[in-house]
Amino acid sequence: MGLLVVENLSVGYEKMEIVSGVNFTVEKEEIFVIVGPNGSGKSTLLKGLFGLVRIFGGRVILGGRDITHLPPYKRSLLGLSYLPQLGNTFESLTVWENLVLAAHDLPRDEFTGRLENVLEILPDIKRFMNRKVHTLSGGERQMLALAMGLLRNPFLLMMDEPTAALSPKLASRVFQQVLELRKNHGLSILLVEQNALKALEIGDKALLLVSGQPKFYGPAQDLLKSEELARLYLGV
Numbered sequence: 001m002g003l004l005v006v007e008n009l010s011v012g013y014e015k016m017e018i019v020s021g022v023n024f025t026v027e028k029e030e031i032f033v034i035v036g037p038n039g040s041g042k043s044t045l046l047k048g049l050f051g052l053v054r055i056f057g058g059r060v061i062l063g064g065r066d067i068t069h070l071p072p073y074k075r076s077l078l079g080l081s082y083l084p085q086l087g088n089t090f091e092s093l094t095v096w097e098n099l100v101l102a103a104h105d106l107p108r109d110e111f112t113g114r115l116e117n118v119l120e121i122l123p124d125i126k127r128f129m130n131r132k133v134h135t136l137s138g139g140e141r142q143m144l145a146l147a148m149g150l151l152r153n154p155f156l157l158m159m160d161e162p163t164a165a166l167s168p169k170l171a172s173r174v175f176q177q178v179l180e181l182r183k184n185h186g187l188s189i190l191l192v193e194q195n196a197l198k199a200l201e202i203g204d205k206a207l208l209l210v211s212g213q214p215k216f217y218g219p220a221q222d223l224l225k226s227e228e229l230a231r232l233y234l235g236v
């Protein structure tokens with residue numbers, strides 16, 4: 001049994017089904033990559049896994065438990081963490097205030113210890129702890145969003161295009177961090193990426209979505225090697 005099992009899942013908005021009939025499994029300590037052209041439904045699928053959009057059919061099983069219809073906060077308490085592409089921080093508040101908010105529903109006495117762990121993983125945050133978020137660079141904001149996700153001690157971290165709007169150098173750092181989170185902290189990571197080539201290089205398994213339909217599911221290396229799919233859909 002995988003850590004996250006997605007069975008014949010279809011998701012969308014109101015009357016519109018956007019993603020249809022998706023099946024995949026994410027194992028412990030696996031990096032799972034979702035790629036596909038613009039508008040193919042990658043973000044919608046991720047939102048579906050976190051309970052933020054309408055489920056049209058299928059099931060989502062986390063650690064053996066059916067979470068298909070659980071609200072997001074309950075999924076979060078079960079160890080699933082979701083970093084959205086936009087609006088993942090509170091701009092007019094300081095970094096410290098954002099971290100406190102991210103942990104608002106956790107036991108108070110756990111906050112200090114968890115924050116220490118997170119600052120060990122992302123020490124750079126200490127440098128801008130008292131700054132307002134709107135004064136941070138794109139890379140610093142992304143780091144804060146990651147810290148907010150990690151504070152919740154997830155075992156499965158879902159990231160929606162964490163390298164969007166970052167320079168190639170900072171994007172490489174994010175990919176490096178993803179590898180370290182797996183290696184040093186045993187996390188599983190589900191990564192939606194525009195930067196398909198780089199993401200597939202660090203990924204174990206991959207799903208290719210095209211117009212809401214799964215076109216490929218299997219080892220990430222196989223997708224990279226498939227000249228036809230890579231050329232047609234990933235611009236490789």
Ligand SMILES: Nc1ncnc2c1ncn2[C@@H]1O[C@H](COP(=O)(O)OP(=O)(O)OP(=O)(O)O)[C@@H](O)[C@H]1O
Pocket residue numbers: 013016018036037038039040041042043044045194
């Ligand atoms: N709130 C919404 N209501 C209705 N349709 C939406 C909503 N959000 C997204 N869509 C539509 O769903 C489709 C899939 O969008 P989605 O953002 O999931 O794609 P994506 O693969 O993540 O795209 P990108 O790579 O450009 O971020 C698009 O046609 C989009 O216009």
